[in-house]
Amino acid sequence: MGDTVYFQRLFDANYLKLCHVANRIVKDKDDARDIVQQAFLNFWERSNHWHTIQSHEAYLYSSVYHSSIAYFKKSKVHVSSQDHTFSAHTLDTPLEELSFMELEKNIIKAISKLPPKCREIFLLSREEELSYKLIAERLNISTKTVEAQMGIALKRLREDLSAQIPDKIFFLLFF
Template sequence: MEEQSDIALLQRLRQSDESAYTEIFHRYWEKLYAIAYNRLRTRAAAEDVVQEVLASLWVRKAELDIRHLSGYLATATRYAVFRQISRLLPDHPLDTPDVAQQLVQTPDMDHLDYCRLQERLGQEIAQLPEKCRLVFLYSRRDQYSNKEIAAALQLSEKTVEAHLTKALKHLRVRLKDVYPYLSFFF
């Protein structure tokens, strides 16, 4: 049987087609697990996160407007990791060095407030020129390929590459004190 596109699977999912959900589950389980495990470093916690994300996809199937399934699921998994950390540390803010560092697996992440980091990143992205910002968001948030971005914005692939380079350079310069931690957002 020929593999269906994500778009076709999403259409079937919106119609409560369980076989479409099963296909999405099998297609993305390992990728999502790798994202979660890379941050949480425990099998059970990573499995819980992936189950949460995929269960939410089924429950919210009619209300979601997903254009790029892979990007959506990866982003949802990243946010679910932070929800998982919050559940595991209900009485400990993320600045509790011993526990947070074990969970986040990023050097000195225990001294950063995730929400402030995300807000600061958002402010810097907002300062990018419009086309540059759109290219960056399509690439990093939606995980579009350079070719897909070029088609969507009617640009050449070289122009897309130039905008990405410009955006990353801007963010590296403006966020140099926290840039190593931003890999989680990309």
């Protein structure tokens, strides 16, 4: 009974955020919902292993993110322009793809290491694209608190990722 209640709360708190993450990658709301539902189903099926997972939210986020990337790669999305078809995926070599996947993994890991409230504010800002004012209203905190927490999040992410991402690239990714 406890697992069911916990799972329902986890689902209620994260479903819409995860759908937004998936939709930003696959660009289709129905496919995004399917990806998120599959992630929750997989998580439920692993309920006897929940104790081995450090952060269930980070686990679900990572699962949805990677499933969305895999879906995007498998779907042969092409952009047609002047009788030429260009692949939407721009990595040329397996080594570039491996490096990109490793970077994605490190970014997700760095985000999951943020303090819970700081991570929540960061994800509301970057994944749900909410303004600081809307985040403050949603969390019943001041806009200054949101600004301070975002500063902390960006500083910690920059520190954690400085070895892999030059400052110019970090700026493009997170600002």
